[in-house]
Amino acid sequence: MSKAAEKKTKNPAKDAGQVPTPPVEVVGGELCPFCNEKALTLTEKEMDIAYFGKAYLFAMHCSKCNYHKADVEPIEKHEPCKYTLDITSEEDLKIRVVKSSTATIKIPYIADITPGPDAQGYVTNVEGIINRIKHQVEVLKETEDDDEAKQKAKNLLKKIGKVLWGQEKIKMILSDPDGDSAIISEKVVKGKL
Numbered sequence: 389m390s391k392a393a394e395k396k397t398k399n400p401a402k403d404a405g406q407v408p409t410p411p412v413e414v415v416g417g418e419l420c421p422f423c424n425e426k427a428l429t430l431t432e433k434e435m436d437i438a439y440f441g442k443a444y445l446f447a448m449h450c451s452k453c454n455y456h457k458a459d460v461e462p463i464e465k466h467e468p469c470k471y472t473l474d475i476t477s478e479e480d481l482k483i484r485v486v487k488s489s490t491a492t493i494k495i496p497y498i499a500d501i502t503p504g505p506d507a508q509g510y511v512t513n514v515e516g517i518i519n520r521i522k523h524q525v526e527v528l529k530e531t532e533d534d535d536e537a538k539q540k541a542k543n544l545l546k547k548i549g550k551v552l553w554g555q556e557k558i559k560m561i562l563s564d565p566d567g568d569s570a571i572i573s574e575k576v577v578k579g580k581l
């Protein structure tokens with residue numbers, strides 16, 4: 389094993405985004421259950437996630453009505469768990485997060501991501517989670533008529549910007565009753581759910 393590779397396996401946070409891309413299975417032209425057009429594309433791939441194990445990643449996307457559903461399912465079952473992470477530097481933004489559709493992510497003073505039929509599952513990192521929230525707040529800022537709500541969204545975007553620059557310390561709490569999710573880092577605190 390080369391020195392660089394050795395270093396990589398020791399620090400899971402550094403692995404984020406560096407997993408080789410396995411073959412993706414794609415089936416197109418399926419019937420969309422929402423608009424009844426044959427415009428649904430299904431994709432499936434297997435991913436080997438360091439310090440977590442293999443997982444299947446599924447996605448459905450309809451090019452007609454834009455219906456989108458994605459989820460992640462680990463091959464090996466994990467214990468239901470609660471993960472608490474202190475995000476204190478820009479480096480922490482690279483920490484890998486496996487989030488299935490059954491997970492709840494709470495970021496106090498910023499936002500919560502809740503489970504449900506419309507919830508998506510994905511493998512990302514802390515930055516990816518924050519960017520998703522940022523996007524939602526941006527949409528809210530643009531579509532909101534109420535001045536006070538608009539201002540609130542603006543303030544929140546400022547705060548999120550600081551987090552993304554590593555200038556604001558926040559907590560991220562992930563829980564999943566199915567045990568299909570995880571925050572993968574040596575500094576994460578694991579607790580019982």
Ligand SMILES: [Zn+2]
Pocket residue numbers: 420421422423424425427450451452453454455
């Ligand atoms: Zn559709």
